[in-house]
Amino acid sequence: AQSVTQLGSHVSVSEGALVLLRCNYSSSVPPYLFWYVQYPNQGLQLLLKYTSAATLVKGINGFEAEFKKSETSFHLTKPSAHMSDAAEYFCAVSDSGTSGTYKYIFGTGTRLKVLA
């Protein structure tokens, strides 16, 4: 069965430090993978997506993620954290079509705290 696991419900980093948010997926077929960000009392905003083109995907706000099939991972990184990056981040997976069955699953989210 398709699933998404985000390791660490809370992550704290110092301003200027590397941000690494982990996401592992299980899918029976090559998936599409997404990262979303949610600021307080707002909806989710698409950060980046992997759709089987380049395995290293660059998104908005300086974030990027690398699709590693052998590790079934799609971790989100940013070289230098900024205070404005404090938010909740969600990984999501969509199967690449299985007889039209809807499969779009969100992880449980990781709340990122940036320390001054």
Add this chain to the structure above:
Amino acid sequence: KAGVTQTPRYLIKTRGQQVTLSCSPISGHRSVSWYQQTPGQGLQFLFEYFSETQRNKGNFPGRFSGRQFSNSRSEMNVSTLELGDSALYLCASSLVTGGGNPYGYTFGSGTRLTVV
């Protein structure tokens, strides 16, 4: 171009009442999905509509229902409200439906429902 619009932004209802939430998707998007977000359960899928047809449904009781109009606007209704229905209800629109969605979602800012 206009984003996904959800109305109202905030709502307070009494137990036993019913409520209707509205969502206007991005122009050209025919898929509208609804999610319930709570601190304890995270993001939970309610249902998806595409071209006025419900394409998929999550594991929610029949008190939760929805519909989509010919202009792709969608409404969700919750009858006989319970305290546990207090949540942020998010609407998301997309170009396509079904398995294998490479486009991702555009979310609205949500409706914060409080049941007292």
